[in-house]
Amino acid sequence: MKSLIKLFASIGIVVLSGNSLAQSEKWLISGQLTDGETGEAVPYAAVIVHSSVTHTILNGITTNDQGNFKVGTDSSAVYLEIKSVGYIPDTIRTIRFNTPHINLGEIKLFRDNQILEQVQVTAERSTMEFKLDRRVYNVGSDISSTGMGALEILNNIPSVNVDIEGQISLRGNTGVQILIDGKPSVLADEQGNALGTITADMVERIEVITNPSAKYNAEGTSGIINIVLKKEEKKGINGSISLNTGYPNNHSIGGSLNLRTEKFNFFTQFGAGYRSMPWESKSTNRNITSGDRIESEGNSIKNENFYNITIGTDYHINERNVLTLSGNFAYELETNPTQTAFYLYDENQELSSSYNRTEKTKATNPKWQYDLQYQKTFTNNKEHILQFSTLGSFFGKDQSSDFENEYLTGIASDPSQRTATDFYQADYTFKLDYTNPLTKTITLETGALYEINDVGNDYSVDNQLGDSWIPDTSLTNNFEYNQKVLGIYTTGSYEGKKWGVKLGVRLENTDLKTLLTNTNERNTQNYTNFFPSLHTSYKISRAFSLQAGYSRRIFRPRLWDLNPFFNIRNTYNIRTGNPDLQPEFADSYELTGVFLFEKLSLNISGYYLYTTNVTERVSYFENNVNITTPINVGIRHKTGGEINAKYTATKWLTLNGEANYGYFLRKGVFENQNFDFEGSQWSGKLTVKFKLPADIDLEINSNYQSAYKTVQGKVSGFAFVDAGIRKRLWKGKGVINLSIRDIFASRIRESIVDQPSYYLYSFSKRGRFITLGFSYSFGKGEAMTYSGGKR
Structure with a gap:
């Protein structure tokens, strides 16, 4: 019971400290609770000081083990609330x-006989914290996240967008580095579609780092998103189990x-299920x-049986x-x-040919990873x-596809x-890290x-000729990719009561x-770069502080950017890689104001992102076929502003909102084609939370x-709405x-390429x-939600 009381009080004080202001010791109140x-x-x-x-x-x-407390205040017109x-x-009063x-002496508290023998304390709501070089989003039991995978959770995070194809952007910019527990992971590989293995109940917090310090890998021109997974710390045995069903198929x-x-x-999480992902x-x-004109209409559905287990242990040597x-x-x-x-139309817009292309694809995807970590804390300071950590991971895919063309008209x-x-x-x-205060x-x-x-x-392609299958050497390829990155860093920081710098x-x-x-085509790149970073913060008043940061980042071409491989599902729209693609570099500048009021928290940011060797996907049109490939095209200037706000209107109504606007200027020339243009992009989110009677x-x-x-x-552009309801x-x-x-099936993607x-x-x-x-919990666990929800 004491541990539960301590947990409740600690959570309460954390919440209070997030709303409280810097304290002085002009007046002091002490006493003892019995x-x-x-x-x-x-x-x-919990002993709380209120303004009268x-x-x-x-x-x-909070009171200590003997029930004593001593709390300061900068006002003499106060009263105490004790819980x-x-x-x-x-x-x-x-x-x-x-x-x-003033010493209030002994203060007697009387038991509430209506309080149940065991009290369950849970962190219900997601909250945002601001730190020197990052924003921390603590993932709560938000009901709209029921059945979500990591990609859907990310789409609820301020500044982060995930498009319909699962591509992650930060403030409208791609080139984001995804980390799991501060380290690269096969679970964060977009092309492996592996983030779907991570579900809402497994995530403790998500850190959004728009200007990462030099401590972090320099990968990711737009910044870093670090997904921190839960690792239970309660003593004894505890756990939970959950069941889900959904439409389209999402059973787990x-x-x-x-x-x-x-x-x-010792900790473990496990799951199994079946899900379907339709695509139009x-x-x-x-x-x-x-x-000439070619029209296509397609429907696809990805069906997947999945099984996963996470298991691990912490051993406290001492x-x-x-x-x-x-x-x-x-x-x-x-x-x-x-x-x-x-449907193929000639120059007179008459139908010359039409056919149905049927694809049957099946695949098996094994994934595994291990993480071995050793941590030593020195005796002079717990910080x-x-x-030292070592991480190994593997993702495999064994896939086969059959494509059959059934002609309806034409030859x-x-x-x-x-x-x-x-x-x-x-x-x-x-990885080796050393921190010394x-x-x-x-x-x-x-x-x-x-x-x-x-x-x-x-990758191999065979064409059918009569009853025989003939290899298509122009489409078949075996691509090998090997990259090694060695990095060293050092940072120094000063953090005082009002001012900090890193x-x-x-x-x-x-x-x-x-x-x-x-074809024995080789591409070798070897380069060394410096990546400086600077962060500072200043507390102007008890309700307002400023944060500023600068960092230099890199976005290295990945396998699918370099590999000339493409999918032949639609032979008139092909995406390929570019083996000669070079890395892009970005310099990021940011200034943020943080406002904290009684019911409102608000942060307003201005930013500037200068990117060189920008990677763009460019379309070529040959024989009525669209071939899209990435190339390096010039530079990009992007200037923008962002607002994030949380307003607690009443005990039963909370509003969270954000808006982001960016203006960009592109300059570049490629193969005598001018790519200079300018434009803007903006996005907005609004989450409304209602606390209804009957624990709903x-x-x-x-x-x-x-x-x-x-x-x-x-x-x-597009708009969409998610909703959820929960009953305890x-x-x-x-x-x-x-x-x-x-809800309205309005989350779509439309793109247009309009050339002469x-x-x-x-x-x-x-x-x-x-x-x-x-969901149901047992032992001292909390009810969780597990689902195979995936992009």
């Missing part, structure tokens, strides 16, 4: 300061278990010179040394039936830490085809990282080799993303959730998703 019946001390109770004039919270503290689990709250220090069972002793902390697409290729070993394994079985109709010109893909990605990371205000950090990425993609520098060497084994919560989340220009055309059962041990994502000799249009849509979930 049980009114037994006379025993009441430890870990405005009734706002001025300060707060402790299991006791009737008390208010002391008559406080008169005859001297700067999952659970968690945690066992903690003095020396060991349309495209138009118009040859303006000849007048109070100063901890060894952690964890592992994750996931296995997926995919089928992906697709039906695409093609004086040496940490058969394209054969039926089949493809086979053998893909693997093995990543290894070795030299004084109470000055901290030194240094460390090194060595990262190996080994990837292979063996300065750092990072040196990274990149060694990249690619090989097309079929309702949440509505609306999003809008504007249209924006591209180097050859534009991408249209059995004092919170059980939870029923219902969520609807994209050709016009291209593409459309894609996912549709509406409904999920119903039930």
Whole structure:
């Protein structure tokens, strides 16, 4: 019971400290809380100082093991509010300061007999914290996240957008580095679609770092998103289990278990299920010179059986040394039936040919990773830490596809085809970090990282000729990719009561080799770069502070940017890689004002991003076929502003909102084509949370993303709405959730390329998703939600 009381009080004080102001010690109040019946001390109770004039919270503290407290205030017109689990709250309104220090003596609290024997305390709501070089989003039990995977959670984070194809952007910019627990991970690989393995119940917090310090890997021109997974710390046995069902198919069972002793902390999470992801697409290729036009309409559904388990343990060698070993394994079985109709029109706009292209794809995807970490805490300071970690991960795909063309009108010109893909990605990371607080205000950090990425993609295409299958050597390729990055860094920081600054520098060497084994085409890149960073903050008043930052970043071409591989699902719209693609570099500047009021928290940011060697996807039009490939085109200037706000209107209504606007100027020339243009882009989010009677919560989340220009055309805007409702059962041990994502099925993507000799249009849509979930906790666990929700 004491541990639960301590937990409740600690959470309460954290919440209060987020709303309180900087304190002075002009007036001091002390006393002791005791049980009114037994006379025993009441430890870990919350003592809150309120203004008698405005009734706002001025300060707060918890009592120690003997029930004693001592709290300061800068006002003499105050009253005390005292709260402790299991006791009737008390208010002391008559406080008169005859001297700067008043001792209230013994204060008796009386038990509330209606309080249940066991009280369950949960962090209900997601909250945002501002730190020197980042924003921390603590993931709560937001009901619209029921059944969500990590990509859907990210789409609820301020400044972050995830488009319908799963591409992540930060303030409208791609090139974001995704980390898991501060390290690269196969779980964060977008092309592996692996973020779907991470579900809402597994995430503790998400850190958005728009201007990362030199401590972090320099990868990601737009910044870093760090997903921190939960690691239960409760003693004893606790855990939970959940069931989900949904439409389209989203059926799963999952659970968690945690066992903690003095020396060991054993934790595991597991799940299995079946899900379906429908996809609707349309495209138009118009040859303006000849007048030819090709239309396509397609429907696809990705069906997946999945199984995953995470298991790990912390071993406390002693109070100063901890060894952690964890592992994750996931296995997926995919089928992906697709039906695409093609209509070919001649220069007179008459139908010359039409056919249906049927695809049958199946794949198996094994994924695993391990993480071994050692941490030593030095005796002089608990923040004086040496940490070594090694991470290994693997993602594989064994895929085969059959494409059959059924001609309805016209002459058969394209054969039926089949493809086979053998893909693997093995990543290894070795990291050493050392943190030394030299004084109470000055901290030194240094460390090194060595990262190996080994990837292979063996892709073959066969064309049907009569009863025989003939290899298509122009489309078949085996691509090998090997990248090694060595980085070292050092940072120094000063953090006082009003002013703080953090300065750092990072040196990274990149060694990249690619090989097309079929043609023996090689690409070798080796470069070394410095990446400085500077962050500062200043507290102007008790309600207003400023933060500023600068960092230099890099975005290295990845496998799918370099590999000439493409999918032949739609033979008139092909995406390829560019083996000669170079890295892009960005200098990021940011100034943020943070306002804290009683019911409103607000931050306003202005930023400037200067990017060189910008990577753009450019379309080429050959024989009525659209070929899209990435190239380096000039520079980009982007200037923007962002507003994030949270307003607690009443006990039952909370509003969270954000708006982001960016103006960009592009300058570049490629193959005698001028790519100079300018444009703007903005987005907005609004989340409304209602706390209803009978332990029912309702949440509505609306999003809008504007249209924006591209180097050859534009991408249209769209709006969508998610909603969720939750009912607690059995004092919170059980939870029923219902969520609807994209209520109006309005989350679409339309892109247009409008050039003098050709016009291209593409459309894609996912549709509406409904999920119903039930969760139950046992032991000292909290009800969780597990689902295989994925992009």
